[in-house]
Amino acid sequence: MGADVVVVGAGPVGLMLAGELRLGGADVVLYERLAAPTGESRALGFNRRVAESLDQRGLLTRLGDFRWGPQGHFGGVRIDLGMLDEAHNGVLGLPQARTERALASWLEDLGVRVRRGYEATGLRQDANGVVVVLDGPAGRREETASYLVGCDGGHSTVRALAGIETYGWESTRGMYTAEVTGLEMPQRPIGERLPGGNMVVCTNLGDNRYRIVIQDSTLPPHPDPGALTFAEVADAWQRLTGDSIRHARVLWMWACGNAARLAASYRRGRVFLAGDAAHDTPPLAAWGLSAGVQDAVNLGWKLAAAVSGRGDDALLDSYHDERHPVGEQLMRNIQAASMLYLGGDELEPLRDVLRELVAFKDAAGYLAGMVSGLGIRYDVGPGGHPLLGKRMPPDRVLLVDGTPTRVAELLRPARGVLITTGSAHETAGLAPGWTDRVDVVAGSWDAADAAAAPLDKVLIRPDGYVAWTEPGGGDLAGALCRWFGSPRAVATAQPGTAS
Amino acid sequence: MARDVIVVGAGPVGLMLAGELRLGGADVVVYEKLLAPALQSRGASFTRRTAEEFDQRGLLARLGESEPADSHFAGVPMDYSLFDENYFGVRGISQFRTEQMLEAWVRELGVPVLRGYEALGFRQAADAVVVTIEGPDGRFEEAARYLAGCDGARSIVRAQAGIEFTGPEPTRGFYTAEVTGIDVRRRRIGEQLPRGGIVMAMDLENGVTRIVVHEKGMPPRDKDTLTFGEIADAWQRLTGESIHHARVRWISAFTDAARLAAEYRRGRVFLAGDAAHVQLPTMAQGLSAGVQDAVNLGWKLAAAVNGWASGELLDTYHRERHPVGEKLMRNALASASLRLGGDEMQPLRDVLGELLTRNDAGAYMAGLVSGVGTRYDMGPGEHPMLGRRVPPDRELVLTHGASVRVADLLRPARGVFITTRPVSEDARLVGARADRIDVVVARWRAQPGPLLPDEVLIRPDGYIAWTAPGAGDLAGALDRWFGSARPAVTRQPATA
Numbered sequence: 001m002g003a004d005v006v007v008v009g010a011g012p013v014g015l016m017l018a019g020e021l022r023l024g025g026a027d028v029v030l031y032e033r034l035a036a037p038t039g040e041s042r043a044l045g046f047n048r049r050v051a052e053s054l055d056q057r058g059l060l061t062r063l064g065d066f067r068w069g070p071q072g073h074f075g076g077v078r079i080d081l082g083m084l085d086e087a088h089n090g091v092l093g094l095p096q097a098r099t100e101r102a103l104a105s106w107l108e109d110l111g112v113r114v115r116r117g118y119e120a121t122g123l124r125q126d127a128n129g130v131v132v133v134l135d136g137p138a139g140r141r142e143e144t145a146s147y148l149v150g151c152d153g154g155h156s157t158v159r160a161l162a163g164i165e166t167y168g169w170e171s172t173r174g175m176y177t178a179e180v181t182g183l184e185m186p187q188r189p190i191g192e193r194l195p196g197g198n199m200v201v202c203t204n205l206g207d208n209r210y211r212i213v214i215q216d217s218t219l220p221p222h223p224d225p226g227a228l229t230f231a232e233v234a235d236a237w238q239r240l241t242g243d244s245i246r247h248a249r250v251l252w253m254w255a256c257g258n259a260a261r262l263a264a265s266y267r268r269g270r271v272f273l274a275g276d277a278a279h280d281t282p283p284l285a286a287w288g289l290s291a292g293v294q295d296a297v298n299l300g301w302k303l304a305a306a307v308s309g310r311g312d313d314a315l316l317d318s319y320h321d322e323r324h325p326v327g328e329q330l331m332r333n334i335q336a337a338s339m340l341y342l343g344g345d346e347l348e349p350l351r352d353v354l355r356e357l358v359a360f361k362d363a364a365g366y367l368a369g370m371v372s373g374l375g376i377r378y379d380v381g382p383g384g385h386p387l388l389g390k391r392m393p394p395d396r397v398l399l400v401d402g403t404p405t406r407v408a409e410l411l412r413p414a415r416g417v418l419i420t421t422g423s424a425h426e427t428a429g430l431a432p433g434w435t436d437r438v439d440v441v442a443g444s445w446d447a448a449d450a451a452a453a454p455l456d457k458v459l460i461r462p463d464g465y466v467a468w469t470e471p472g473g474g475d476l477a478g479a480l481c482r483w484f485g486s487p488r489a490v491a492t493a494q495p496g497t498a499s
Numbered sequence: 500m501a502r503d504v505i506v507v508g509a510g511p512v513g514l515m516l517a518g519e520l521r522l523g524g525a526d527v528v529v530y531e532k533l534l535a536p537a538l539q540s541r542g543a544s545f546t547r548r549t550a551e552e553f554d555q556r557g558l559l560a561r562l563g564e565s566e567p568a569d570s571h572f573a574g575v576p577m578d579y580s581l582f583d584e585n586y587f588g589v590r591g592i593s594q595f596r597t598e599q600m601l602e603a604w605v606r607e608l609g610v611p612v613l614r615g616y617e618a619l620g621f622r623q624a625a626d627a628v629v630v631t632i633e634g635p636d637g638r639f640e641e642a643a644r645y646l647a648g649c650d651g652a653r654s655i656v657r658a659q660a661g662i663e664f665t666g667p668e669p670t671r672g673f674y675t676a677e678v679t680g681i682d683v684r685r686r687r688i689g690e691q692l693p694r695g696g697i698v699m700a701m702d703l704e705n706g707v708t709r710i711v712v713h714e715k716g717m718p719p720r721d722k723d724t725l726t727f728g729e730i731a732d733a734w735q736r737l738t739g740e741s742i743h744h745a746r747v748r749w750i751s752a753f754t755d756a757a758r759l760a761a762e763y764r765r766g767r768v769f770l771a772g773d774a775a776h777v778q779l780p781t782m783a784q785g786l787s788a789g790v791q792d793a794v795n796l797g798w799k800l801a802a803a804v805n806g807w808a809s810g811e812l813l814d815t816y817h818r819e820r821h822p823v824g825e826k827l828m829r830n831a832l833a834s835a836s837l838r839l840g841g842d843e844m845q846p847l848r849d850v851l852g853e854l855l856t857r858n859d860a861g862a863y864m865a866g867l868v869s870g871v872g873t874r875y876d877m878g879p880g881e882h883p884m885l886g887r888r889v890p891p892d893r894e895l896v897l898t899h900g901a902s903v904r905v906a907d908l909l910r911p912a913r914g915v916f917i918t919t920r921p922v923s924e925d926a927r928l929v930g931a932r933a934d935r936i937d938v939v940v941a942r943w944r945a946q947p948g949p950l951l952p953d954e955v956l957i958r959p960d961g962y963i964a965w966t967a968p969g970a971g972d973l974a975g976a977l978d979r980w981f982g983s984a985r986p987a988v989t990r991q992p993a994t995a
Contacts, residue, residue, distance in 0.1 A: 074850075336846035346670075349832035354851065356863070363860035366853065 002144035003029045003113075004307040006132050007151055008120045008158050010037075012096060012289060013275030014151030015103035017296035019057070022110040023414035024304020024462070029143065030107070031134055033152070035117040040252045041095035042177065042283060044203060044211065047071055047290040048090045049373025052394045053297045056411040056464050062102035066094045071285060074333075074367045075340030076193060077354045084365050086393070088372040095205065096289065123148060123161045123271070130270040147303055149272045151296070154261070154280030162271040165264040168280075168331065171221035171257025173342075175282065176214040176233045178253035180245060185210045197344045198240050209251065213283075215342055216240060221257035228255040258282045260334060262327050266295075266320040274299055279327035281334045287371070291330050294373060295323050301414055301462035310437060310485035322378045333370060378465055381479065385472030386453050392460045397446035404446060407460070415439050416467075416484055417460040430457075433487020434480050459483075502526050502643040503804040505630050507618040507656050509536075511594065511786060512772030513649030514601035514612070516793035518556070521608040522912035523801020523959070528641075529605070530616040530632055532650075536598050544568045544590030545597070546787040548870025551891045552794045555909040555961050561600045565589040571782070572864050573834035574691055575852045579865055588783060588869060590687075593703050597786075620659045621646055621768070628767045645800055647769045649793070652758075654774035662770065663761040666828060669754035671839065672720040673713045673779075674730040678745035679706050683738070695841030698737050707748060712737065713839060722752035755779045755835050757828040763792075763817040771796055776824035778831030781838075787870055788827050792820050798912055798959035807935060807982030819875045826867060875962055878976065882952055882969025888961045890948055895941035902944060905957075913937055914981055915957040925954060925973050931984035932977060956980075 005021050007014045010032035021028040048071075054060050069092035072081045081088045107114060115136070122133030130148045134141050150158025159166070188202040201213035214236045222228055230250045237245050260281045263273050275292030299319045305311030340351060357363045369375020377389040394408035398419060410417045416438035418431055427442045438459075445455065459468035459476065461483055468479035480487070504520050506513045509531035520527040546568075553559040568590035570577045602612055616634040628646045632639055648656025657664060681700075685708075689699035695715030703709050712733045727750050731743040757778040760770050772789030796816050802808035837844050837851070855861045866872015874886040891906035895917065908915050914936035916929040921940045929936050936956075943951050954967035958980055965976035977984075 332846045332849055335843075336850045339843070339847055343836075346667075346832075347836055349829045350836045350847070352829055353833045354854070357851075357854045357857075357860040360857065360859035360863060362857035363854045366857055367850075 002129065002146075003027050004145060005029075005147045005149065005303055006031065006130075006143050006145040007149045008132070009033075009150065009152035009156075009275075009277070010100075010104075010114060010116070011151060011153065011275065011292075012099050012103060013292040013296050014149075015100060015107060016053075016293050017149060017151060017274060017300050018112045018114075019103065019106050019110055020297060020300025020414060021304050021307075022107070022112050023057070024301050024308075026304045026307045029113045029115065029145075031118040031120065031132075031136075031143075032114065032116045033119040035137075037097060037100060038252070039097050040179070040254070041097045041211075042254065043096045043286040043289040044205075045069075045071075045091040045094045046099070046286050046293065047371060047373050048088050049376070049391065050290045050293045051091050052391065052408070053293060053464065055394055055408045057106075057414065058409075058412050059102060059106055062105060063091075063094060063098065064102075066091050068092070071371050072368070074354075074358070074371060075337030077340060077351060077358055077367075079358055079364050079368050079371070081364075081368055083361055084368055086374065088368045088374060090286075090290075090372060093203065093205065120150075120152070120157045120161065123158070125270045146307055147270050147272065149274055149299065149303070150277045151273075151275050151292075152277050154276045156273065156277035158271065159263060159273055159277050162268045162273075164268055164271075164273065166261040166280075167264060168261040169259060169335075171259040173215070173217060173258055174219040174221045175256050175258065176219075176228070176236060176253065177212070177256070177283065178230070178233050179205070179209055179211050179251040180248040181207075181209045181251060182249040183210075183245060183247060184208075185212075185243075185245070193341065194240055195345065197342045199341055200237070200240050212237065212245075214240065217342065217344075221259075222255035225255040228253055256282060258338065260331050262324075262331050266324055266327075267316065272299060272303070272319065274323075278323070279330055281330060282338065284334055284337060285371070287330060287334065290373060291326060294326070294376075297463045298323050304414075305437075305485060312485065315483070315485075318378075326376060329370065380465070380467045381474060381482070383469065383473040385455070385466075385469040387455065387458070387466045388469055388473055390466055391464050392458065392466050394464065396452075397448065398441065398443040399446060400441060400443040405443070407464075410439065410441060411460065411462070411464055413439070414462045416462055417441060418457065419443065419460070420457045421445065422456065431476070431480055431487075433489070434484050436488060437484050438480070501627050502528055502641065504528075504645045504647060504800055505530065505618075505628075505641060505643040506647045506649055507531075507630075508649035508651060508654075508772075508774070509533075509598070509602065509612050509614065510649060510651065510772065510789075511597050511601055512774075512789035512793050513647070514598065514605050515790050516647055516649060516771060516797050517610045517612070518601065518605045518608055519794055519797020519912060519959075520801050520804075521605070521610050522556070523798050523805070525801045525804045527610050528643075529610060529612045530618055530634075531612065531614045532617040534615045536595060536602070544588055544592065544783040545790065546588040546783055546868065546870045548873065548888065549783075549787040549790045550589050551871075551888065551906070552790060552961065554891050554906045555794075556604075556912065557907075557910055558600065558604060561604065562592050562596065565592050568783070570865070570868075571688055572830075572855065572868055573781075573837040573848070573851070574689065575837070575848050575855060577855055577861065577865060577868075588787070590783075594786065596704070618650065618655055621656070623766050623768065644804060645767050645769065647771060647796070647800070648774045649771050649789075651773045652777040654770065656768060657760060657770050657774050660765045660768045660770075662765055664758045665761065666756065666758035667832070669719045669756035671713060671755040671835065672717045673711055673753050673755075674720070674725065674733060674750070675709065675711045675753065676727060676730050676745075676750040677703065677707050677709050677748040678727075678742065679708065679748065681708055681710075681742045681745045683708075683710075683740050683742060689838065691838050691841070692737055693842045695839060696737060697839055698734065710734065710742070715839065715841060719754040719756075720752045722750075725750060725752050753780070755832075757832050759821075759824050759828050763821050763824075764813065769796060769800070769816065771820075775820070776827055778828050779835050781831055781834050782868055784827055784831065784868070788823055791823070791870060791873075794960045795820055801912075802935070802982065805935075807932075809979055809982055812980070812982075815875075823873060830867065877962075877964050878971065878979070880966065880970030882963075882966040884949055884951060884955075884963050885966050885970050887963055889951070889955065889957050889963055891961065893946055893948065893951065894944040895939065896944050897939070897941045903939075903941070905961075908937065908939060909957070909959070909961055911937070912959045914959055915939060915955075917941060917955045917957070919953050925967070928974055928977055928984075929956070932981050935981050936977075 004026040018030045068089040071090040118134040118136035197217040199215040203211040274295035380389045457470040503525040504527045506529045568588040619631045621630040627642045699711040760775045771792035877886045952966040956965035
């Protein structure tokens with residue numbers, strides 16, 4: 001039996017996407033190559049916008065205890081987040097494995113089918129659908145779906161099978177990451193730059209576990225990452241820090257290079273790419289994971305709309321149009337930040353120039369906006385409101401019948417939200433043909449938001465981005481059609497008698 | 500009889516300083532090693548603030564035609580239209596022309612500019628500095644109250660004073676030549692090459708083209724053994740264009756060395772210009788800062804000579820200009836990393852470029868590069884213009900209705916006190932120093948630009964030392980910058 005959407009890869013991006021699709025009403029099945037999660041956590045936390053995206057679906061509480069903290073630097077150039085008008089703090093020190101467990105439990109509640117131990121080995125698509133060939137514990141099977149999404153990482157099989165080109169750069173240097181236990185280590189939090197373009201990081205994960213990262217300019221990309229030994233890691237650590245960690249017990253380790261690849265297209269026909277499959281970058285401050293989860297949140301509701309027949313091809317294309325530039329910026333920023341991190345002392349004057357510029361609020365806000373994801377503005381058409389195309393601040397409070405309601409809560413069902421500060425009478429006539437996909441909510445903004453630009457009405461997409469405003473946003477019916485499809489015919493009968 | 504000041508070096512900095520000193524009433528002489536001005540042009544432009552300082556002395560008009568300069572930081576274009584004052588500087592004026600103009604001005608003022616005289620050394624005495632000079636007629640000693648070394652990067656004065664001149668070791672070599680008869684594409688601010696390095700081709704005057712070549716990895720090179728063939732070969736390797744047939748006027752080599760004098764003053768000896776700071780020539784920064792050094796120092800030394808400088812006035816020269824030298828050096832090094840590193844630096848150039856489009860960060864950098872952003876510490880006060888230069892284009896409406904530009908008020912290189920009230924305690928305080936400050940009763944004409952306060956005390960170099968509203972005690976500012984009031988001797992003027 002076919003599914004609406006097959007998602008390949010049960011990392012944080014695939015999990016998020018599957019949940020978003022299911023919320024949007026799609027029948028989705030998630031395949032994962034690994035029989036069980038590795039328990040490894042390559043990323044520790046995520047940026048502000050990912051936290052907001054999880055908040056919009058009520059998922060923050062599933063994460064358990066975590067710590068908000070400043071992701072307050074760009075390649076080691078500190079950004080003073082305190083001077084910005086909005087909170088840019090992200091989630092720090094949260095192992096990726098825990099994020100994945102939280103998302104997996106959400107999918108279970110949503111009833112999403114997750115099939116582990118299956119590897120995608122072939123695909124073919126035509127005008128009607130896509131067929132994925134999967135090799136698994138019970139042999140080979142074929143799954144037919146309307147759409148296929150590859151969330152299967154940097155070496156994405158789906159990307160290769162779909163014939164999507166990538167561009168980027170090759171590795172020039174190697175990098176080791178390991179999690180160790182059984183010793184005491186001093187914390188080296190945001191990366192200690194050492195002479196000669198080297199860097200070490202040591203994060204205390206608690207429970208006597210430490211995450212170490214080693215960047216050594218003389219280290220070539222590892223010829224066989226799978227064969228990395230802890231002796232190699234410990235040697236490099238000692239060479240750079242003078243400390244021996246030979247006696248530590250290694251929980252897992254990982255050798256990677258500094259190569260990066262960006263998919264030339266995030267979509268080919270019925271096949272989409274998200275996360276590392278679309279943008280494979282060297283690990284840096286969870287930038288890659290954060291972008292990936294935002295890819296999923298951008299794509300989920302659009303694919304769900306297409307499945308239900310309300311999303312046209314232009315809506316599906318908007319995924320690439322909106323997220324590919326973010327991927328390009330990610331690649332660029334990774335390169336720039338790595339250069340700042342890992343370049344030698346001769347770059348100190350340039351770092352100093354940047355530090356000086358980042359002391360200015362607008363410049364700090366710009367850099368912080370790229371790191372936190374809050375700076376993203378999608379092209380949603382003409383208009384002059386400062387929120388247009390940007391994410392609706394999820395902490396804005398609307399009084400609905402006198403009850404304070406956060407915007408994040410209105411977005412729980414992953415439907416469109418049209419907020420009006422007008423009368424309840426006016427509300428009924430605002431978007432009559434779209435009430436099956438857009439919730440119209442009347443209320444008044446909490447007085448605490450008085451400083452914000454006037455916002456009498458706002459149309460918010462399921463991913464939390466502002467598609468239309470009044471004042472400042474043009475034609476509402478046009479915006480509704482563009483993002484939510486054609487209106488359904490509304491019976492002209494008087495309300496009140498229908499059942 | 501001892502001179503007031505001996506200036507060593509007749510480059511733009513030494514000449515500017517000599518002129519400033521003479522305007523301030525000092526008896527000054529300029530000694531220059533070279534018999535004739537060097538024909539080659541190091542810079543062909545200067546920054547906005549330097550143009551303004553020329554303007555303040557009526558010198559900009561003497562330079563003739565110029566054009567607005569390209570505006571960039573480290574090759575990253577900057578949009579100056581974002582800012583209130585929207586050009587970076589002027590270009591198209593060779594250093595040779597600037598020097599000619601300044602030398603003519605200085606001679607008009609009656610300053611001897613003696614060429615073919617080399618300063619060999621000096622010794623400091625309690626009340627004078629005695630300089631040993633070798634001239635066409637042999638060696639002699641001359642005493643002066645102060646000595647200013649404007650004698651360039653290899654300054655004898657600095658070496659003899661034992662002032663440290665430090666910075667990172669140079670790692671990159673550059674070739675430069677002035678040629679005629681080539682028809683290559685012009686690359687005025689330099690073309691950064693994908694694999695690193697830079698080529699520059701800029702028109703000077705009379706068909707002369709200045710070229711600069713740096714190939715990635717090219718180390719510093721001894722210029723004495725350099726041939727034009729090597730330069731042309733490097734040019735061809737990088738651009739594919741042959742310039743071997745050019746007629747060559749001058750060739751040289753330079754490096755990315757950046758050095759800063761640890762002290763701009765030691766006793767009676769001062770350093771200005773390249774003698775105080777050298778860096779990779781870029782964006783006319785070195786020459787421009789040097790001229791501003793001279794304008795900062797001139798009136799202070801003249802005040803000391805005239806006997807009204809406060810004890811610390813001479814020390815404010817180092818205090819105000821040394822930080823500018825530090826930034827100059829830092830910017831040049833940052834610029835070299837960004838511009839010469841090839842395509843791998845493009846991501847950082849892009850990030851920097853995006854930061855520079857933010858109004859606040861962009862305006863800051865524009866101010867730094869153009870010199871307009873310089874702000875000196877004038878003591879307590881919160882007016883945003885305190886310590887900044889007064890825009891010389893701003894106009895004042897005098898009591899009888901006529902208008903006057905600030906630049907014109909600053910022509911005599913005296914202090915200027917602008918007030919709306921002819922009779923006041925403030926006017927009386929200033930009036931007690933009428934020999935060094937001109938009182939102008941006027942109001943600001945409404946013009947675009949920063950808001951200027953009703954009462955302003957302007958130093959001879961054009962910087963705002965005190966404002967009302969927005970600054971503290973006028974008497975303190977006057978004492979600090981213009982010395983104590985002259986004794987209240989009521990000298991009768993000779994019958995008119």
